Amino acid sequence: MPKVTFIERNGARREFDAPNGLSLLEIAHKYGIDIEGACEGSLACSTCHVVVEADWFDLLPEATEDEEDMLDLAFGLTKTSRLGCQIIMSEELDGLVVKLPAGTRNMQKG
Numbered sequence: 759m760p761k762v763t764f765i766e767r768n769g770a771r772r773e774f775d776a777p778n779g780l781s782l783l784e785i786a787h788k789y790g791i792d793i794e795g796a797c798e799g800s801l802a803c804s805t806c807h808v809v810v811e812a813d814w815f816d817l818l819p820e821a822t823e824d825e826e827d828m829l830d831l832a833f834g835l836t837k838t839s840r841l842g843c844q845i846i847m848s849e850e851l852d853g854l855v856v857k858l859p860a861g862t863r864n865m866q867k868g
Contacts (some may be wrong), residue, residue: 760775810855
């Protein structure tokens with residue numbers, strides 16, 4: 759089974775089993791990682807924003823236009839930013855490392 763490492767806001771590294779076919783958002787929620795996912799993975803917010811380690815970024819499928827639009831709303835956007843709901847685990851991504859940004863911006867909340 760593939761593994762994924764989340765680097766939390768405090769710098770702690772946590773590695774977990776990452777079942778094929780699950781999104782990073784689903785995996786984060788399964789293991790209690792602090793990613794909001796306000797739209798529950800429907801690509802309508804940017805609260806599951808993660809920063810992918812540079813070595814892994816080019817292995818990911820390109821972001822769709824819809825994902826790019828949501829990323830434009832993300833707090834702390836970087837060149838390797840992606841939405842966790844759009845990264846689907848596979849054997850090719852075994853060992854993936856992502857960092858949680860310092861904060862999130864939820865445009866849905868008033």
